[in-house]
Amino acid sequence: NAGVTQTPKFQVLKTGQSMTLQCAQDMNHEYMSWYRQDPGMGLRLIHYSVGAGITDQGEVPNGYNVSRSTTEDFPLRLLSAAPSQTSVYFCASGQLSGALGYTFGSGTRLTVV
Amino acid sequence: RKEVEQDPGPFNVPEGATVAFNCTYSNSASQSFFWYRQDCRKEPKLLMSVYSSGNEDGRFTAQLNRASQYISLLIRDSKLSDSATYLCVVNRGPNNNDMRFGAGTRLTVKP
Numbered sequence: 695n696a697g698v699t700q701t702p703k704f705q706v707l708k709t710g711q712s713m714t715l716q717c718a719q720d721m722n723h724e725y726m727s728w729y730r731q732d733p734g735m736g737l738r739l740i741h742y743s744v745g746a747g748i749t750d751q752g753e754v755p756n757g758y759n760v761s762r763s764t765t766e767d768f769p770l771r772l773l774s775a776a777p778s779q780t781s782v783y784f785c786a787s788g789q790l791s792g793a794l795g796y797t798f799g800s801g802t803r804l805t806v807v
Numbered sequence: 808r809k810e811v812e813q814d815p816g817p818f819n820v821p822e823g824a825t826v827a828f829n830c831t832y833s834n835s836a837s838q839s840f841f842w843y844r845q846d847c848r849k850e851p852k853l854l855m856s857v858y859s860s861g862n863e864d865g866r867f868t869a870q871l872n873r874a875s876q877y878i879s880l881l882i883r884d885s886k887l888s889d890s891a892t893y894l895c896v897v898n899r900g901p902n903n904n905d906m907r908f909g910a911g912t913r914l915t916v917k918p
Contacts, residue, residue: 736908798850
């Protein structure tokens with residue numbers, strides 16, 4: 695099994711550009727989420743989904759959109775990139791109960807100049 | 808105050824040493840607890856869940872103290888390959904969306 699696959703691994707954007715980070719999982723997990731990780735801070739939840747067609751905001755949702763049209767895919771869209779969005783982004787999936795923790799994708803390193 | 812607090816370290820220990828990390832959390836209603844390991848420039852990976860009775864997995868022992876709201880991770884007989892950042896994770900509720908991550912404790916094991 696591939697687990698959680700994220701693309702791209704690296705991206706440089708100019709301020710104001712938009713882009714989509716892709717995330718796919720093959721474990722039939724109902725729960726998927728996006729986190730950002732910044733130096734000295736824990737992972738912070740951007741958006742999450744508990745199933746196809748259902749999404750909700752996390753701690754830091756501003757500037758990001760998500761959709762969940764299938765169980766497998768959960769793309770993250772940056773609407774108008776800002777330097778403050780320079781970060782490492784991780785997609786994660788897991789069972790709804792949360793009892794067994796998450797499986798993470800390998801991350802996307804995004805730089806906004 | 809952060810909801811999940813960890814000493815950032817770094818902890819520098821020789822091979823074979825025993826090292827312990829603590830983590831405190833502020834939400835007394837938190838329901839499940841985990842330790843994750845994150846290697847440099849890699850994704851976090853689940854190391855172990857933490858149970859109220861304490862649990863052991865090889866050289867790793869995790870403890871939970873609900874009264875004092877802290878969890879701990881003990882690593883015995885440290886190996887060079889244990890060098891990583893260890894993340895404390897607390898699930899505040901019954902569902903996955905209530906996970907909160909500590910900023911991590913960095914461990915370097917030296918020959």
